[in-house]
Amino acid sequence: xxxxxxxxxxxxxxTIKAVTRSVVSLTKFPQDGKxxxxxxxAIGEWEQNEDILKNxxxxxxxxxxxxxxxxxxxxxxxxxxxxxxxxxxxxFKLKNLINKEAPDFLIxxxxxxxxxxxxxxxxxxxxxxxxxxxxxxxxxxxxxFWKIHAKKIYKVTCPTKKTYDFLVKKxxxxxxxxxxxSDPIIDMREFSIKKKEGNNxxxxxxxxxxxxxxxxxxxxxxxxxxxxxxxxxxxxxxxxLVIIGEGEDELKLKNLSKKLNIEKKVHFLGYQKNIFxxxxxxxxxxxxxxxxxxxxxxVEAALSNIPIISSNCPNGPEEIIEKNGYLFQNxxxxxxxxxxxEFLGTNQDSIYKNKLILKKRIKxxxxxxxxxxxSKIIK
Numbered sequence: 001x002x003x004x005x006x007x008x009x010x011x012x013x014x015t016i017k018a019v020t021r022s023v024v025s026l027t028k029f030p031q032d033g034k035x036x037x038x039x040x041x042a043i044g045e046w047e048q049n050e051d052i053l054k055n056x057x058x059x060x061x062x063x064x065x066x067x068x069x070x071x072x073x074x075x076x077x078x079x080x081x082x083x084x085x086x087x088x089x090x091x092f093k094l095k096n097l098i099n100k101e102a103p104d105f106l107i108x109x110x111x112x113x114x115x116x117x118x119x120x121x122x123x124x125x126x127x128x129x130x131x132x133x134x135x136x137x138x139x140x141x142x143x144x145f146w147k148i149h150a151k152k153i154y155k156v157t158c159p160t161k162k163t164y165d166f167l168v169k170k171x172x173x174x175x176x177x178x179x180x181x182s183d184p185i186i187d188m189r190e191f192s193i194k195k196k197e198g199n200n201x202x203x204x205x206x207x208x209x210x211x212x213x214x215x216x217x218x219x220x221x222x223x224x225x226x227x228x229x230x231x232x233x234x235x236x237x238x239x240x241l242v243i244i245g246e247g248e249d250e251l252k253l254k255n256l257s258k259k260l261n262i263e264k265k266v267h268f269l270g271y272q273k274n275i276f277x278x279x280x281x282x283x284x285x286x287x288x289x290x291x292x293x294x295x296x297x298x299v300e301a302a303l304s305n306i307p308i309i310s311s312n313c314p315n316g317p318e319e320i321i322e323k324n325g326y327l328f329q330n331x332x333x334x335x336x337x338x339x340x341x342e343f344l345g346t347n348q349d350s351i352y353k354n355k356l357i358l359k360k361r362i363k364x365x366x367x368x369x370x371x372x373x374x375s376k377i378i379k
Contacts, residue, residue, distance in 0.1 A: 001035050001378075002101070004060070006094070007109035008042040008086050010071045012215065012246065012271060014296040015133075019109050020051035021184035025371035027057070040097070042090045042111075043067035050273075060101075062093040087114050098122045105129055105154075105378060113145070119152035127154035129377070131181075133293040134315055135166050146172045155377050157181035159294050162315045179377050184370035185299045186362065191276065198277030205267060209240040211282035213275055213297045214289065216247030221288040221311070221331060226253060228288075228336050230260040236344075240265045242282065244272050279304035284343060290331060292316045299365050302358040307351055309339055320361065324354040 003026060007019045019039070026035040038058040039046055044066030046052050046059050067089060072078035095118050098106060102123045108115045109131045119128050130153050136142065156178045158164050164180050167173060210229070214220040222243060229241045243253075243266065250268065257266040272278065275297075279285065285301035287310040292298075294316025301308050308325040310317040321327055326343050329335035363369065 001105075002103040003035050003037045003105045003107065003378075004098070004101070004103040005037070005039045005107050005109070006042075006112075006115050007039075008090075008111045009045050010043070010068050010082055010086075011073055013110075015109055016049070017051070017296065018183040018185070020049065020055070020057065021187055021367050022107070022370060022374065023057050024051070024055050024187075025184055025367045026374065027055070029368060029371045030375070038103075040094070042094075043071070043086055044069065060097065062090055062097065083111060086111055090114060091118070094118060095121055098126055102126060107131070116145070116149050116153070119149055128152060129155045129157060131157050131159075132167060133159050133163060134291055135163070138170055138172075143170075143172065150174075153177065155179060157374075157377065159183050160316050160319055162319065163293060179373070181373050181377065182364045182370060183294065183296070184367040185296050185365040186303060187367055191303060194274045194276045195280075197274055198280055201277040203278070203281050205240055205242060205281075207240045208238055208283050209242050209267075209281075210284055210286055211242045211244070211278060212286045212288065213244040213279075213300075214287075216243075216245050216249040216253060218249065219290055220245070220247075221290050222249065222253050223256060224331060224333060224336070225286060225288045226256050226260065226262075226266065228286075228333055228340075229266065230262050231333070231337060232340065233262055233265065239283070240267065242267045242269060242278060244269050244275055244278060246271045275300065276304055279306055282306055284309055286336075287311060287317060288331075288336070289313050289317075294320060294365075299362045302355075302362045305355050305359065307343060307355065308358070309336070309343055311336075321358070322361075324357045324361070 005019055005023055009016055023037050023039060026037045038060050041059050041061045045068050071082040071085060102125050105127050106115060107129045112130055150173050156173050158180060159182060161180055164178055167178050168175050212225055216222060254268060257263045279301060284307040287298055289311055291313050298308060298310060298317055298320050308321060310321060310327055311330045312318050312327040313330045318327060326339040328339040
């Protein structure tokens with residue numbers, strides 16, 4: 001059975017890992033090797049991907065041109081220009097590839113409008129599986145676009161129950177087409193390797209520190225985190241703050257920490273290949289996002305066995321944490337400060353118990369569990 005994946009990108013997003021691990025799961029776990037899986041490279045985005053090289057994943061290039069290197073990045077307008085460029089650059093290339101190769105399934109994650117639009121022109125054999133995350137804005141254009149092409153979509157997957165309920169309520173796709181498919185966030189082999197690397201790691205931060213990880217964008221709401229840390233520093237001067245990630249808000253956030261005179265205690269470490277070596281020594285992990293689905297770093301923090309304080313934002317943290325962490329009101333500074341005090345006041349036995357329960361709950365995000373569900377959807 002031939003399965004193609006479409007997921008062009010031009011900046012670091014968590015979905016990249018979800019895609020590569022989904023591909024690996026379909027090639028790794030079936031005993032009979034029944035899936036022949038390939039990733040479509042639209043703009044040179046997969047060429048140097050570590051997971052692709054390590055797992056020897058088959059990549060089909062639509063072009064030899066590394067368009068990714070020339071696309072504008074950062075900000076809404078630039079990202080729209082890049083999006084449209086990718087759409088028109090690959091219009092006929094993708095159509096011709098699908099009609100020539102006639103895969104049984106085309107699984108689409110990012111920049112899905114092109115394959116959805118082209119689905120009317122695809123070989124009738126190819127079934128399109130669409131992944132939708134979060135609560136996408138259903139304006140009249142998107143509603144009509146999805147509704148017109150709904151019959152051409154074989155199945156729709158979403159990473160959380162709340163997204164599933166949202167899609168069912170909108171009645172764009174038939175209910176029986178929609179499935180919850182947890183992202184394959186956990187690769188135990190990779191985690192073991194990175195955990196071992198961390199055993200010999202000497203942290204540059206000598207004080208006790210809090211940690212947060214994610215793209216430095218509006219969605220992750222690091223501005224709230226820095227303002228929280230500023231207020232916290234008056235009460236608990238022993239803590240420092242580590243922020244891992246890169247993005248268009250980096251300069252703005254660094255300037256904010258300078259303005260608040262806490263720049264010596266706020267450490268911007270940029271993008272890190274191995275986040276686990278920083279997670280293992282942190283006092284707790286804090287997520288201030290305005291929205292998630294489901295929140296990769298929460299799962300990675302739970303896997304690292306550290307307490308989690310998170311906003312109750314839509315659309316994943318609450319499903320993962322429930323009562324075994326600390327949920328504060330979305331985008332509410334006072335609520336975050338209160339939850340941090342609650343965390344510090346919790347006895348160690350309760351913290352240990354919560355960590356064990358969380359670790360059990362995140363098993364559904366393993367590559368094997370993802371494979372089992374995806375293979376059922378394909379069948």
